[in-house]
Amino acid sequence: MTGDWMREKVLPVLTVVAAIFALWYGAAIWMNSSWTLAQAERAGKTLTFTEIVKDTMSQSRPKLPAPHQIAAEIWKSTVQKKITSKRSLIFHGWITLRATLAGFALGTAIGILMAIAIVYSRTMELSLMPWAVISQTIPIVALAPMIVVVLPKIGIEGRLIPKAIISAYLCYFPVLVGMVKGLRAPHREQLDLMKTYNASGLQSFLKLRLPSSVPYLFTSLKIGIAAALVGAIVGELPTGAVRGLGARILIGDQFGNPMQIWAALTCAAILAGLLIMIVGLLQRITLKRMGMAE
Amino acid sequence: MALMEKPLQNEQGQGADCPKETVIRARDLDLVFQTNDGPVHALKDVTLDIDRGDFVSFIGPSGCGKTTFLRVIAALEEPTGGEIMVNDLTPDEARRLRAYGYVFQAAGLYPWRTIAGNVKLPLEIIGFTREEQEERVKKVLELVDLEGFERKYPWQLSGGMQQRASIARALAFDAEILLMDEPFGALDEIVRDHLNEQLLKLWERTNKTICFVTHSIPEAVYLSTHIVVMSPRPGRIHEVIQNPLPRERPLEIRDTPEFLEVAHRVREGLKAGHGYDG
Ligand SMILES: Nc1ncnc2c1ncn2[C@@H]1O[C@H](COP(=O)(O)OP(=O)(O)O)[C@@H](O)[C@H]1O
Numbered sequence: 001m002t003g004d005w006m007r008e009k010v011l012p013v014l015t016v017v018a019a020i021f022a023l024w025y026g027a028a029i030w031m032n033s034s035w036t037l038a039q040a041e042r043a044g045k046t047l048t049f050t051e052i053v054k055d056t057m058s059q060s061r062p063k064l065p066a067p068h069q070i071a072a073e074i075w076k077s078t079v080q081k082k083i084t085s086k087r088s089l090i091f092h093g094w095i096t097l098r099a100t101l102a103g104f105a106l107g108t109a110i111g112i113l114m115a116i117a118i119v120y121s122r123t124m125e126l127s128l129m130p131w132a133v134i135s136q137t138i139p140i141v142a143l144a145p146m147i148v149v150v151l152p153k154i155g156i157e158g159r160l161i162p163k164a165i166i167s168a169y170l171c172y173f174p175v176l177v178g179m180v181k182g183l184r185a186p187h188r189e190q191l192d193l194m195k196t197y198n199a200s201g202l203q204s205f206l207k208l209r210l211p212s213s214v215p216y217l218f219t220s221l222k223i224g225i226a227a228a229l230v231g232a233i234v235g236e237l238p239t240g241a242v243r244g245l246g247a248r249i250l251i252g253d254q255f256g257n258p259m260q261i262w263a264a265l266t267c268a269a270i271l272a273g274l275l276i277m278i279v280g281l282l283q284r285i286t287l288k289r290m291g292m293a294e
Numbered sequence: 295m296a297l298m299e300k301p302l303q304n305e306q307g308q309g310a311d312c313p314k315e316t317v318i319r320a321r322d323l324d325l326v327f328q329t330n331d332g333p334v335h336a337l338k339d340v341t342l343d344i345d346r347g348d349f350v351s352f353i354g355p356s357g358c359g360k361t362t363f364l365r366v367i368a369a370l371e372e373p374t375g376g377e378i379m380v381n382d383l384t385p386d387e388a389r390r391l392r393a394y395g396y397v398f399q400a401a402g403l404y405p406w407r408t409i410a411g412n413v414k415l416p417l418e419i420i421g422f423t424r425e426e427q428e429e430r431v432k433k434v435l436e437l438v439d440l441e442g443f444e445r446k447y448p449w450q451l452s453g454g455m456q457q458r459a460s461i462a463r464a465l466a467f468d469a470e471i472l473l474m475d476e477p478f479g480a481l482d483e484i485v486r487d488h489l490n491e492q493l494l495k496l497w498e499r500t501n502k503t504i505c506f507v508t509h510s511i512p513e514a515v516y517l518s519t520h521i522v523v524m525s526p527r528p529g530r531i532h533e534v535i536q537n538p539l540p541r542e543r544p545l546e547i548r549d550t551p552e553f554l555e556v557a558h559r560v561r562e563g564l565k566a567g568h569g570y571d572g
């Protein structure tokens with residue numbers, strides 16, 4: 001049992017991870033070596049291969065930091081900093097997470113409500129659906145600065161709400177599409193059965209359409225939460241932001257600090273992974289409780 | 295079988311003693327579907343009386359309007375001509391009074407509800423009290439021989455058991471008319487024989503009016519008091535055969551000359567109506 005599990009689940013994942021690390025180290029050596037060689041030439045030294053490799057892994061401003069350098073940077077800016085410190089990645093991560101969750105909640109609510117409107121009204125479908133599709137063709141990087149700039153002008157203070165709106169903008173669409181599909185999942189006979197019971201519209205919705213949509217909803221939520229995180233980070237990129245993972249990436253870039261960029265990027269990736277895992281776990285628990293999974 | 299506990303002899307011949315009461319009365323019923331490929335005449339001049347307590351089978355090749363007729367009775371389809379009354383009401387009025395229990399070909403149980411939960415569904419919608427819901431679920435699950443499976447989910451049951459649960463669901467709210475559209479079509483023959491036997495006993499016990507669509511001649515002959523032979527394009531009734539077999543029918547009756555004679559008549563009817571492709 002556990003042997004199989006190791007072979008079928010853990011081993012492939014570890015293989016891929018190992019391959020990524022190998023590639024990464026290779027790329028770091030290759031990309032950073034030009035700096036190493038330039039320095040050596042200026043000093044009139046010739047370096048052995050081992051010396052080159054060693055140097056490419058320990059530059060303070062490498063083109064591509066090696067994984068262990070990023071790990072060290074993350075360690076430094078999480079465990080070794082107070083959570084309230086402006087240099088703590090946990091602090092910045094929390095800022096981003098807050099906006100992500102707010103945007104996720106807003107986007108999910110909008111997506112579900114629009115899906116209900118579309119499924120129950122042909123007019124709504126004809127008028128809303130094209131706009132929903134168009135909304136996703138506008139690049140978010142073009143829209144985000146507008147939202148960040150305009151909202152304070154109409155009296156909305158702070159960064160949280162504009163970021164949450166950008167998040168919601170990215171997150172609502174997958175939820176909408178999944179929910180429309182889910183609410184339409186009951187086939188004709190299932191709906192007819194409700195009719196033979198003389199069920200009301202609300203009863204058909206609560207007892208048939210809504211439960212039918214749950215598996216679809218969760219699949220969408222996994223995409224939605226990742227999209228919400230992207231939205232929150234994009235919302236932190238426009239100039240002026242000083243807090244959040246997006247701002248760390250931007251500031252790191254402006255000040256030529258690759259470690260900071262890569263540490264923030266890695267944190268964002270870890271956060272995304274954790275969020276998707278949590279939604280996946282909720283999905284498993286919910287479907288199991290509903291009797292739809294073993 | 296659990297359903298056999300009570301002897302049923304005294305119910306024999308009941309149809310002869312009681313005055314006939316027409317439950318479903320169809321007159322010159324027409325139904326034309328407008329499709330992209332032009333009109334489809336699904337029902338044409340269908341005239342039929344079904345009395346209380348009848349077990350009526352509808353048999354005929356695919357596309358001859360069997361399902362459509364059942365759906366018209368249940369007010370799921372609106373006829374384009376003719377007239378149909380159910381308990382002297384329109385089908386839609388009868389539907390609102392929950393006169394029908396409908397059993398579809400696929401059991402169609404909700405995967406997120408247990409067997410008891412599925413049977414409870416119509417009871418919740420109709421608004422029975424909790425105690426009454428429990429009581430009825432217990433009663434109908436016993437009736438279809440599924441006691442002990444209340445807490446199982448549909449996927450944990452075999453196809454035949456799922457179909458019995460869907461029959462229990464249709465029985466739960468005491469609809470007088472049971473409409474069954476090829477309920478055992480997807481099951482293998484052994485399970486099917488068993489369910490046919492059970493259905494017959496259930497009908498004896500509850501004295502419901504049953505309309506039963508089937509593809510199988512032996513099934514139609516074994517179960518019914520009347521066999522309606524239909525023919526396609528346009529869908530119409532070719533012949534109604536009154537089944538002379540006694541009401542009490544052990545499975546072995548299917549080997550008797552009387553049974554084979556009725557089956558032969560049905561087959562001839564199908565041939566005359568339009569080649570039987572089932
Ligand atoms: N909703 C519908 N729209 C258009 N045509 C239909 C519809 N339902 C049934 N039909 C057509 O009506 C005819 C009778 O169908 P049906 O009653 O399902 O036959 P049966 O159940 O005897 O196989 C068929 O030709 C079928 O294609």
Ligand SMILES: [Mg+2]
Nearest residue numbers: 360361362475
């Ligand atoms: Mg059919």
